[in-house]
Amino acid sequence: MSRVERIRAALESALQPVSLDVLDDSHKHAGHEGARDGRGHFTVRITSEAFAGKAPLARHRAVYAALGDMMQTDIHALAIEARTPDEAR
Numbered sequence: 001m002s003r004v005e006r007i008r009a010a011l012e013s014a015l016q017p018v019s020l021d022v023l024d025d026s027h028k029h030a031g032h033e034g035a036r037d038g039r040g041h042f043t044v045r046i047t048s049e050a051f052a053g054k055a056p057l058a059r060h061r062a063v064y065a066a067l068g069d070m071m072q073t074d075i076h077a078l079a080i081e082a083r084t085p086d087e088a089r
Contacts (some may be wrong), residue, residue, distance in 0.1 A: 003040055003074050007067065011046060018085050021045040025079075027068035039076035046081070047088045056082070 001009070009023050026040040044063060051059045059082035064071055071078070 003070075004042070006070065007042060007044070007076070009064065010066050010068065010070065011044065015046065015048045015050045015062065016076070017046045017048040019045075019047040021089070025077075041077040042075060043079040044081070047085055048082045049085060051082050051084050052086075082083055 004022050004024050006020075008020060011017060011020055011022075021044070023043040023045075024040060025043055028041065050062060054062070060080050062083060063078075063080050064088065067075065
């Protein structure tokens with residue numbers, strides 16, 4: 001299973017998103033200091049009811065929590081766009 005697939009599976013399990021895009025942006029950071037250890041750069045666009053009533057920081061923390069150890073082993077940088085279904089409309 002690729003890293004993108006593992007990220008997707010973890011977020012789907014924890015946050016039951018109504019929409020989810022996971023993009024591997026690692027190629028844009030070739031030669032970057034943080035890319036030398038093999039960890040990647042990713043963008044996550046996620047829409048979930050789990051974010052209702054939560055501030056942006058709490059939403060990001062929920063995404064980080066869902067990814068767990070992957071933040072230490074597979075992910076160097078993560079751009080997050082986290083919305084509720086109402087906000088996505």
